[in-house]
Amino acid sequence: MADMTIKRINPTPxxxxxxxxxxxxxxxxxxxxxxxxSFRVQVEQIFEQAEASLQNAGSDKSSLLSATIYLTDxxxxxxxxxxxxxxxxxxxxxSRACVKAELVDPDYLLEIAFVAAVTAG
Amino acid sequence: MADMTIKRINPTPxxxxxxxxxxxxxxxxxxxxxxxxSFRVQVEQIFEQAEASLQNAGSDKSSLLSATIYLTDxxxxxxxxxxxxxxxxxxxxxSRACVKAELVDPDYLLEIAFVAAVTAG
Amino acid sequence: MADMTIKRINPTPxxxxxxxxxxxxxxxxxxxxxxxxSFRVQVEQIFEQAEASLQNAGSDKSSLLSATIYLTDxxxxxxxxxxxxxxxxxxxxxSRACVKAELVDPDYLLEIAFVAAVTAG
Numbered sequence: 001m002a003d004m005t006i007k008r009i010n011p012t013p014x015x016x017x018x019x020x021x022x023x024x025x026x027x028x029x030x031x032x033x034x035x036x037x038s039f040r041v042q043v044e045q046i047f048e049q050a051e052a053s054l055q056n057a058g059s060d061k062s063s064l065l066s067a068t069i070y071l072t073d074x075x076x077x078x079x080x081x082x083x084x085x086x087x088x089x090x091x092x093x094x095s096r097a098c099v100k101a102e103l104v105d106p107d108y109l110l111e112i113a114f115v116a117a118v119t120a121g
Numbered sequence: 122m123a124d125m126t127i128k129r130i131n132p133t134p135x136x137x138x139x140x141x142x143x144x145x146x147x148x149x150x151x152x153x154x155x156x157x158x159s160f161r162v163q164v165e166q167i168f169e170q171a172e173a174s175l176q177n178a179g180s181d182k183s184s185l186l187s188a189t190i191y192l193t194d195x196x197x198x199x200x201x202x203x204x205x206x207x208x209x210x211x212x213x214x215x216s217r218a219c220v221k222a223e224l225v226d227p228d229y230l231l232e233i234a235f236v237a238a239v240t241a242g
Numbered sequence: 243m244a245d246m247t248i249k250r251i252n253p254t255p256x257x258x259x260x261x262x263x264x265x266x267x268x269x270x271x272x273x274x275x276x277x278x279x280s281f282r283v284q285v286e287q288i289f290e291q292a293e294a295s296l297q298n299a300g301s302d303k304s305s306l307l308s309a310t311i312y313l314t315d316x317x318x319x320x321x322x323x324x325x326x327x328x329x330x331x332x333x334x335x336x337s338r339a340c341v342k343a344e345l346v347d348p349d350y351l352l353e354i355a356f357v358a359a360v361t362a363g
Contacts, residue, residue, distance in 0.1 A: 005361070006359050008334070008335070011333050012335060013327040013332070015335045016335050016337055018337065021266075021307055021359045022264065022265045023125060023143045024143065024307075026357065027337050028337050063127060064140075065127070065140045065145075065147050066140065066147040070339075074225060085135055090134070091129070092129070093129070093132050093134060093135055093136045093137050094140055095138075095147040095149050095234075097149045097189070097191075097234040099224060100223035101222060102341065103340075103341060103342070104316055104319055104340050104341075113310065113337075115147065115308075117127050117142045117143070119125055119127070143264065144264045145263075184248060185261075186248070186263055186266075187355075187357075195344070195346055206256055209255065211255070214256055214257045214258050215257065215258060215268070216257060216260065216269050216270050216355075217257035220312050220344065221343055221344035222343060238263045240246060240248070
């Protein structure tokens with residue numbers, strides 16, 4: 001049975017790294033060290049951070065339900081898809097939206113908002 | 122009782138058409154044949170695709186919880202609203218956000234990310 | 243146990259103020275009186291509206307799970323963060339995404355899409 005209390009991982013005054021409620025985890029990732037980081041490096045950072053967030057939530061990257069991908073430049077779209085498909089376990093891709101948007105730090109090249117299942121909940 | 126396993130409809134390496142978990146379906150639609158398609162035609166394609174996604178999930182368009190609408194040009198906003206209101210069954214409109222965004226295929230004029238309830242789950 | 247029927251607050255033909263299903267509320271806020279309203283005033287309106295939406299849903303601002311913040315101008319980002327952190331009860335910040343986007347009414351300076359837990363459900 002799902003846990004109907006709210007769990008938060010690393011809450012700050014501004015955001016929590018992850019919120020978990022009723023078997024659903026919400027988390028958002030931008031590269032933690034974006035300065036002078038190529039698009040590929042930022043994606044790798046985000047994927048590593050996402051795996052840590054999922055692990056902390058009691059989930060993993062095979063349990064993604066939804067991803068909203070904000071890219072600052074569609075010139076990076078093909079590279080993103082290549083890395084994304086290599087990252088996801090076969091047969092587990094989430095629902096996915098992808099749009100272009102400016103991000104708060106001009107060093108950021110992408111931001112991803114995830115929803116994941118926590119089946120262990 | 123809701124199903125706490127993850128169901129995915131048409132998973133590809135990049136995305137699934139729909140994910141379903143704990144009575145919640147996530148799916149995103151862009152027009153499947155956007156080339157030379159007017160805004161109205163793209164909206165009609167998206168609504169038809171959404172109805173198919175909902176049916177495959179065991180839901181229907183009266184069970185939408187949330188819609189995030191990305192339009193490439195607000196000149197299409199009035200027409201969108203007219204089609205949207207005609208599409209939704211009376212009294213069942215979801216929560217709705219609408220913002221302007223560039224989309225990955227320059228032929229795309231809109232993209233909609235949906236969350237829906239699967240009450241049959 | 244969560245309620246597996248869909249509740250909607252103030253459904254119109256275009257949107258519902260809030261949808262609630264399986265312990266999860268979805269709602270989106272823009273300032274109700276944006277004309278000649280400063281950024282600060284729009285944020286205050288949105289926070290007041292969000293509190294009303296949460297109360298109507300049987301929840302409150304300590305139960306936010308996710309926020310997607312669309313700003314029309316990142317010049318307002320620092321002020322937003324100050325107001326946001328002052329608004330949230332300590333230790334309850336949601337997962338948060340923040341991107342730049344044009345909004346449907348040129349008077350709007352921000353729009354926020356929320357997901358919240360309804361623990362009383």
